[in-house]
Amino acid sequence: MSNEQDVRSMGGLRKYLPVTFLTFLIATIAIAGIPPFAGFFSKDEILMHVYEHSPIMWVLAVIGSMMTSFYMFRLLFLTFSGSFRGTHEQKHHLHESPASMTIPLIVLAILSAAGGFIGIPEALGGHNWLSNFMSPLYDLSRRVRPESFGETHLSHSTEYMLMGVSVGAALIALVIAFVLYVSRKSVPAPEGERLPALQNLVYNKYYIDELYNNLIVKPLMLLGDFLYGVFEFFVIDLIVNGVGKAVQAFSGVVRRLQTGAIGFYIFAMVIGIVVLLLFNFRGFIL
Amino acid sequence: MITIFLIAFPIVAGLITLLLKGETVKRFAFLLSLVELVATLYAVSQFNPAGINPALAFSYPWIESLGISFSGNIDGISLLLVILTTLLVPVIILSTFGRSYANPSAFYALILFMEAGLVGVFTATDAFLFYLFWEAALIPVYFLAGVWGGERRIAVTFKFFIYTIFGSLFMLLAMTYLYFQTPGTHSSSLEAFYALDLTTGTQAWLFWALFIAFAIKMPVFPFHTWQPDTYAESPTPATMLLAGIMLKMGIYGVIRWLLPVVPAGVAQWGTTAIILSVIGIVYGSIIAIRQRDIKRILAYSSFAHVGLMSAGVFSLSTEGMQGAVVQMLAHGVNVVGLFFIAEIIGRRINTRELAQMGGITQNAPSLTVFFMILLLGSVALPLTNGFVGEFLLLYGVFTFNPWYAAVAGLTIILSAVYMLRLFQGTMFGEQNELTAGMSDLTLTEKIALFPLAFMVFWIGMYPAPFLKLTEPAVQNLLQQVVQQ
Structure with a gap:
């Protein structure tokens, strides 16, 4: 893409960069927390413990993970679906990356697809191998604060409920992103255009830098x-x-x-x- | 004997250098300074940090009727500073290989004379001998700056000389007074001074007389205004001697001749000294951020760093004192390296203005690497030499008063700001007409920078040998202070 990083000038790259698209798709599903990819298991584990600690925090965390799912699919759709929005010059030069870049992508994609299986929770019939493997590391911490490092006491049915909510939230976000950026083909406003106040605030990163x-x-x-x-x-x-x-x-x-x-x-x-x-x-x- | 050799050999070497003519004199001076370094390494091999070292002490009657003797000794603190001096002088001489100075034999002889004065200061145990070396170290650098310096050298050097002499006179006054307080036929030896039992009131004014002398030399806020001008106007080898070694004379003076001699004065006024030092850290750093001349940025950074060392020493804690001693070595290495980098850039593109640089890294990758290593040492990144000293110093100040440590700790952020600004401005960005013609390091320059980069990592990754070398001496000193 000749150093272009603005998604507004991309679109339809699936045709030109198939390997990049496929690996990006896998990574997006994983990070959005959709089973059975890796992100689901780690996120589920965290959410479960947060819920045990404080249900309000859990609600906030689910909203956060829903947003993750939304902005990742938004990025995926804007970049790879639809038609190309860049210049002719850029279109002419589009090509897949060399093997030195696609092979690492593939390796990482495999890991983010299958990596979760090292920690399947007991509620889903696994033994949480990872958790047992890491357990000795927390021995000392557990002795100091047993309540923070103990096993979970939630019933399996509660766990299923939590998983269902978080997966459902991720899927809803996926659908919203799909409707907005694939069906309606909307594209973020170009530079310099006046934005509504909230969008403007967010676009400028809450003005924290300023x-x-x-x-x-x-x-x-x-x-x-x-x-x-x-x-x-x-x-x-x-x-x-x-x-x-x-x-x-x-x-x-x-x-x-x-x-x-x-x-x-x-x-x-x-x-x-x-x-x-x-x-x-x-x-x-x- | 080896100690006398370490003082006398550079004088002899300087005299021989004076007799030679032409450009080969720099190679000769370099070889002679290497001999001195080897002699130092021999002294290190003879040194036992835990015990006393009669082999390294010397004492001869000098002006017997007045109780003044020609005596010196090397303990861990002295040894570390002698190592610093004799390591840096060859590097400084090597750094001049890329350019020629008018009247080279005098130029290199003065550097060697300076080395003798510095080693003398760090080893003397007689007050008058100490004073003699203290002034003797000033004279060569006065000529180096006054003869080979930049356009404003005369005015700047004059101010520097008068300012430091002014401070030294207070020290002479204090030492003469102390001398007359010693019992019997009087003695000017360090032990006699340590044994004195003075009233708190007397110690208070003695504290100020000695502190002003040492504070000007370091320099501590607000006695610093001679320093940036002198650093900027002096030829870089003289700047290196000043920043790398000479400012340590001030800290060494405090450690050896102030704290144990007037402990009650320190108890009364030490807090003031720490506050001034801490002000200097923040004040110097903030000014460094706004400087446009590379050498001036380094000058103000050096002023800020020495403030932390001074604060650590006056905290009277083992950690603060140990930190100061290690930091003296680390700072000497870093600042000499950084001034050398500034000199290399200035030599190649004929300017020291930050605004006229940029993109140097494109033509000079090796320069960039060495610059980065020394810079990281200077901003005290963990695993570099600056971190060990700075951590101990901040810890020491923290045990004294957490609030002072909090303010002093700003140095961590501020030094990163001005050093990275310096690095960005010179190395990154677009090339311009000047920097497009920049060439990379020559072999000699690499050889000169290598030992410095090596020391950055060695002290940073494995400081134990240096800490072990100095710890007993530091403990002794603190015990001396607490006893009284």
């Missing part, structure tokens, strides 16, 4: 300019150079005593002698 920029980066830069441009030279160096200037000024005064004019020296000596005499004989005078 928030950081304004709260931390800019003040830091301003402070740096101030410290270097003002404080360093007009406060500290002024004092440092002031010491030097004070010495010079003082030496300017003292220098007048060393003019080499003998008359002035004798005059100063006489005054000094008079002062000394007065000091010595102050008892007489007062």
Whole structure:
């Protein structure tokens, strides 16, 4: 795709990049948590423990995983289905990646398809080999907080219910994405077009980058300019150079005593002698 | 005997260098500095960190009627700094192979004289001998900066010289006072100073007299304004000597001649010293972020780093002190390497302005790799040398006061900001007319940078030998402070 990363300029790539499409499809199903791919098992395990801990958190987590399913299928459909939306130039250059890239993709796809079988929960007739394998690692933690690292106490029927809800949510999200991006062929608005407020907020990542920029980066830069441009030279160096200037000024005064004019020296000596005499004989005078 | 050799040999080597003529003198100076390094390694092999080392101590009557002796000793702290000095000097000399300086015999002789002064400072155990070396180390660098420096060298060097001499006079005053407090016919030896029993009031002003001298040398905020100008205007070998080794004189001075001599003064004013040091860390880092000249960025970064070392020393904890000692070695290695990188870039494209660079990495991959290693050491990434020192230092400051450590800890973020900004600005981005003609490192440059990169990893991955070397000495010192 000549370094293009914008899905708005893609579409219909299934024909041109079949291996990439197939591996991407497998990865999407896995990450969306649809059985029997790997994502389902790991997600199920996490959701189950969360439910045991707090059902509200579980609801939030299911909503989150539903969104994952939606944006992944949205990405899949926008990229690979429909017709190509890029330039003729780009279309001309479309080609499948070399083997050095497709082989790793295939390996990873196999793992994300079959990787889940190392941890089949007991509710589905497995022995959760992975959980038993990892168990010794948590020994110490379990001794400190037994309630957080124990086995699950949920009945199998509750587990089935939880699985059903999460899989159902993922499938619903899939369907919504399908309707929006395959049936209705909608494409995200091009750059610069005015977006509804909520979309705009989300598109700009809740303005968190801008928030950081304004709260931390800019003040830091301003402070740096101030410290270097003002404080360093007009406060500290002024004092440092002031010491030097004070010495010079003082030496300017003292220098007048060393003019080499003998008359002035004798005059100063006489005054000094008079002062000394007065000091010595102050008892007489007062 | 070996200690005297370590002090005397660079002087002899410098005198021989003065007699030679032409460009070959740099090779000769390099070989002589290698001899010094080998002698140091011999001293290391003779050294027993846990016990006393009579073989490394020397003491001869000097001005007997005044109780002043020519005496020195090497303990773990001294040894580490002697290793730093004698390791860096050959690297610094090697770094000059790519360009020629006018009147080379004087140039290299001054570097070798400087080495003698530095080794003297790190080993002397007599106050007047220490003072003598302290000033003797200043003179060569004054000439190096004043003769071979940049356009503003005269004004800048003058300020630097007056500023540091001003501080040294306070130290001379304090040491003379201490000398007259010693019993009997007086003695200026370190043990005699340690044995003094002074009132808290006296120790308080002695603390300030000594602290100002050492604080200017390091430098600690707000005594630092000589430093960025001097670093930027000096020829890079002199900058390396200043930043790599000379600033450690200040920290060493605090460790050896301040803390154990006036412990009550430290108890009273140590917190102030830590606060100034911590201010310097943040202040220097924030200014470094806004600098445009590569050498100035490094100068302010060095000022920020030394603040942390100073804070660690004044925390009076084993960790803080150990951290400072290891960090002195690590910082010396990193800063000399980074100034060398700055010099290489400046030499190739005739500018040090960050705005005029970019895309250097395209033509100079080896340079990029060495730069990155030294940079990561400087920002204290784990497994690099900077991490060991910085972690111990922050831990030490934390045991003293967690809030100071929290502020000092900002250095972790801020140093990453200014160093990565430096790296991005020089190495990445588009090439321009200047940087398009950039060539990669020569073999000599690689040979000079290799030992530094090696030290970054060695100290970072296996600091135990260095920590073991210095721990008994640090414990001794702290015991000395606590006893009083």
